[in-house]
Amino acid sequence: MKIAFVGKGGSGKTTLSSLFIRHLAANEAPVVAVDADINQHLGAALGLDEAEAAALPAMGAQLPLIKEYLRGDNPRIASADTMIKTTPPGRGSRLLRVREDNPVYEACARPVRLDDAEVRLMATGPFTESDLGVACYHSKVGAVELCLNHLVDGPDEYVVVDMTAGSDSFASGMFTRFDMTFLVAEPTRKGVSVYRQYKEYARDFGVALKVVGNKVQGPDDLDFLREEVGDDLLVTVGHSDWVRAMEKGRPTRFELLEADNRMALQSLQNAADDSYAHRDWERYTRQMVHFHLRNAESWGNAKTGADLAAQVDPDFVLGEGLSAPQPA
Numbered sequence: 001m002k003i004a005f006v007g008k009g010g011s012g013k014t015t016l017s018s019l020f021i022r023h024l025a026a027n028e029a030p031v032v033a034v035d036a037d038i039n040q041h042l043g044a045a046l047g048l049d050e051a052e053a054a055a056l057p058a059m060g061a062q063l064p065l066i067k068e069y070l071r072g073d074n075p076r077i078a079s080a081d082t083m084i085k086t087t088p089p090g091r092g093s094r095l096l097r098v099r100e101d102n103p104v105y106e107a108c109a110r111p112v113r114l115d116d117a118e119v120r121l122m123a124t125g126p127f128t129e130s131d132l133g134v135a136c137y138h139s140k141v142g143a144v145e146l147c148l149n150h151l152v153d154g155p156d157e158y159v160v161v162d163m164t165a166g167s168d169s170f171a172s173g174m175f176t177r178f179d180m181t182f183l184v185a186e187p188t189r190k191g192v193s194v195y196r197q198y199k200e201y202a203r204d205f206g207v208a209l210k211v212v213g214n215k216v217q218g219p220d221d222l223d224f225l226r227e228e229v230g231d232d233l234l235v236t237v238g239h240s241d242w243v244r245a246m247e248k249g250r251p252t253r254f255e256l257l258e259a260d261n262r263m264a265l266q267s268l269q270n271a272a273d274d275s276y277a278h279r280d281w282e283r284y285t286r287q288m289v290h291f292h293l294r295n296a297e298s299w300g301n302a303k304t305g306a307d308l309a310a311q312v313d314p315d316f317v318l319g320e321g322l323s324a325p326q327p328a
Helices: 015-028 050-054 059-071 103-108 133-147 166-171 189-204 217-231 241-248 258-277 281-304
Strands: 003-007 031-035 111-114 118-125 160-163 180-185 209-214 235-236
Touching: 003 015, 015 031, 015 111, 015 118, 015 160, 015 180, 015 258, 031 103, 050 111, 059 103, 059 133, 103 111, 103 118, 133 160, 180 189, 180 258, 189 209, 189 217, 209 217, 209 258, 217 235, 235 258
Parallel strands: 003 160, 003 180, 031 118, 031 160, 180 209, 209 235
Antiparallel strands: 111 118
């Protein structure tokens, strides 16, 4: 299952995504965690110290390797240089799977130990002064989008992505790449503002969206969220001494997380698992192609000097039954 955490800056989305990753790992589920937020806090939230977090390889820096590997023997892609962030797979492309070892994971992922379990952590890489410019910023996150386009995951596997804060997630088609999106919202007007934006996009593209109320302190906060988001409110999370200790660098074992918060995380997993019944690989592939053709026309063809519409394999549908690599 592919799961995104979104929300405005400061909403607690990174903290909640890290708790959800710990919860899945504690349940012995295979997890690939991806920090797609340019602020790059997920590693620290998972317990890495400053040096360890800084040592994580940047996916953006490995984009040539990622493109060359995913291209495989796809005859519709003349060279890796003509691939952009939305390039869809076709016959001959290499696909990624959660449990396998491959050159992309070897270059971009690092194991993170969480009590008695281990997850793979990948990161886009930090946004530095040398990256000034919208195109450069989105090229970093584009490495994540390209990998998601080529990812085949099953119902008992999890890819958890901590997305860029605010509405920047709408700058590409990546927000359609998930089985379930959890929007973290505080019980304030600013806290639910991103929800209103996201709700519109989610409705237009059939994206499954649930709201997680964070920093909820009492009945008034709960009533406010219910009034603002209605049935989209899945669960709420309150104060956590466990999280406070973690943020001080003194985490205890995850099993000591407060019972109410553990139950909230289980509700998130249940909602994600339930979304599998609605998975539609044909729609998923169709949306992938839609954004690719749109980007090809608006900037991709001019940038690469190629007709990127020709990269689309009209008979190809991504799905769990595909072999890897596929024959050309």
